[in-house]
Amino acid sequence: MIKFTDEEFQRLTAYISEGYGIDLSKKRTLAECRMSLEMEKRQISSLTEFLSQMRADKTGRLAAALIDRLTTNYTFFLREQAHFDFLEQEILPQLSPAAASFQIWCAGCSTGEECYTLAMLLAAYRDHGGWLPPVRILATDISEQALRVAMEARYPSKALEQLPEAWRRTYCRTDGTGFFTLRDDLRKMVSFRKMNLMRPYAGHEQYDLVLCRNVMIYFNDAARKQLTQRLAGSLKKGGYLFIGHTELLPAEQTLLTCVRPAIYQKARRDGHEKGQRRVSGGIG
Ligand SMILES: C[S@@+](CC[C@H](N)C(=O)[O-])C[C@H]1O[C@@H](n2cnc3c(N)ncnc32)[C@H](O)[C@@H]1O
Incomplete structure (x- = not known):
């Protein structure tokens, strides 16, 4: 060495x-x-x-x-399932029928398992009669190698064990060589982009949901603060931020309120959300 x-x-x-x-x-x-x-x-x-x-x-x-x-690119399908349960049970049923779209940003998507988990969950939600507006998932990372894997969407068949049987059957296709891929329409829900979370990005949209999980755990304090501000700024009012369950947001004044472990919501108005708790020593 x-x-x-x-x-x-x-x-x-x-x-x-x-x-x-x-x-x-x-x-x-x-x-x-x-x-x-x-x-x-x-x-x-x-x-x-x-x-x-x-x-x-x-x-x-x-x-x-x-x-x-x-960079550390460790990830897997359905990682930290509580987030996906919250999305399915709390966020999606409350979408306004007037919503024109549902926009998600996976910041630090690594090799893609996280954004394809979202794609499968959203497809399953629709397939079971749930209403969704057009969905767009932007998945970004700094590692070109990780993004190449994500864009190829070809994973070892062993990873199928991480998925519910119905998802495997409906959304995954094994290719006979020990690998599987996702159905084309699910792959098309996601667009990938190389992005350094520490650099300003002009023209960044606002999202209904941002996942930035297990990214800032590797960051220094200043970067964590800067990133938290950026993520909060990227959310629509009432939008949600998911971070990793072992992570803590820095104690900075933002419009984010902790609603569940590792789940934050941006205020709908400029002020506290009724009935919601601000984390002591955390956001706000
Ligand atoms: C451990 S993975 C997390 C993957 C996924 N979010 C999850 O929770 O399973 C962390 C990812 O953050 C990315 N990352 C680290 N620093 C970054 C930066 N400055 N800008 C963008 N991505 C970064 C790494 O390349 C890596 O793929």
Whole structure:
């Protein structure tokens, strides 16, 4: 394994923290292991050399490779099911019949299991007679490698075990080679985009539901605060934010109220929602 000098590790952590919000300061061995694989593949013998080649590389390929190595893309279908139950049982039945659309943003979608879980849930809701306006799911991530997997939507058949039998039968197609894919109409519900959550994005729409789960757990405090403001700003009034169940939103003044563990709602009006609890030490 290629070891970093203290100075190299400091430069790497500063680059990743300032550019992407990710805090690697306590993950030196992990960073060394992952970057060693990349450097050995490219026959680069030190991090200093990698970083200087990366700076000179106008294609951005080395920077993308570094991000692919240093982000953690672990995810699976129906992860943290309480969120999907809340969506099905609380949010969807309350949609206004006048709603023109239902817009979802999966921020930090990784390899796509999260947004395709949503697509299957929404399709099942409709198939069982539930009313939905046209649905649009935007799924974004910083890792190009993760996004490639997500766009291909081809997963090992073993992952089917994570899904209810009816979803497997109706929405998934095995291809006989140990993999399965999703029905075309479900894949078409999702559009993917590379996006750094730490960079402003002009023209960002407002969403009925934003999922940003198990992303800020890797972030430094400043990035977590910045991201929370951004996510709150991306929600329509009355819209919901799902974060990971092990995550905490920073104690910042926003219009978000905790309605269930790891579920926040943006105020419908400028003020407190009647009957809802603001988290002490959390949002608001
Ligand atoms: C552990 S995965 C979470 C996937 C999914 N949301 C879930 O809960 O299963 C975290 C994802 O956040 C992405 N990520 C990390 N920093 C990011 C940033 N600055 N901008 C966009 N995505 C980022 C990573 O690439 C990774 O795919």
